Amino acid sequence: MSRDELDLDSIEPETVVPQAPARAALWAAGIGGCAVFVLFLLLTSDLVFGRSVTLGMPERIGDWSAATSVLPGDPGDGLGAEQGYAAVYLTDDGNAALVLWGGTGGRIGPARAASVLATLRDGTLVFVPGTAGHDKTVGATADADPGTHGGLAACTPVRYDEERYTVCAWTGRQAALGMLFRPAPPDPGTALRTVLDAVVLVS
Known part of the structure; x- marks a missing residue:
């Protein structure tokens, strides 16, 4: 054709x-x-570029100043942390306003994020006076935005008698941090990010 x-x-x-x-x-x-x-x-x-995460202790975070004493025991226990961390921040009149504990290390990562958050939450609740179900009321945990630091974060409202607290927890690559705010801040997410910006150091 x-x-x-x-x-x-x-x-x-x-x-x-x-x-x-x-x-x-x-x-x-x-x-x-x-x-x-x-x-x-x-x-x-972090591994490719050799970056590491540490938790610092600045002299001040917002209106709070660092106390000379830290929490007893090993604050990184139960988190898989290689280096524990703990700090207490006070108001100008000397009252504890912020309690921090946690740790850093390569074993802290996305694979264990949910269990680390739960450990941080439960461990931080211990610092609130009273007994859960009696004179201490623990509210529902809600996700929080960790901002530029990434990872996972959550906050839980707590009430003891007439006093209100907020427990927050954050875990990212190589670091985890529990926070107790006293009294409860108006915006827990903003308070959490303020602490992360001041404490979490990447080098």
Whole structure:
């Protein structure tokens, strides 16, 4: 058959573009592979670039000043922390307004985030006077925004007699921190981020 005699209308559509479905599948696979690779880099950037996280103890956080005494015992116990951390911050009249405890280490990470948050919450509740279910009322835990530090965070309202507290917990890559605010701040999420900005150091 000559070129002039070829009837294009008789050719099935599949014959004209037989590679379209395969090409689309290859594009999808390529995009998916790139996404997985980028996610891997984000999750392992601390190791790739040699970054480490420490918890500092500034002289002041907002209106509070650091106390000379720290919490007894090993504050990193139960978190898988290699280095424990604890600090107490006072108001200008000497009353404890903020209690911090936690730790750092490579064993703290996303895989254990939920259990670390629960450990931090329960461990921090111990600092509130009273007995849960009697004179101490523990409210519902709600997720909180950790801001630029990432990770997971949550806050829990607590009431003892007429006094109100807030317990917050945060865990990120290589670090975990429990917080007790006394009295409860108007916006727990803002208070949590203020503490993280002051304490969490990345180098």
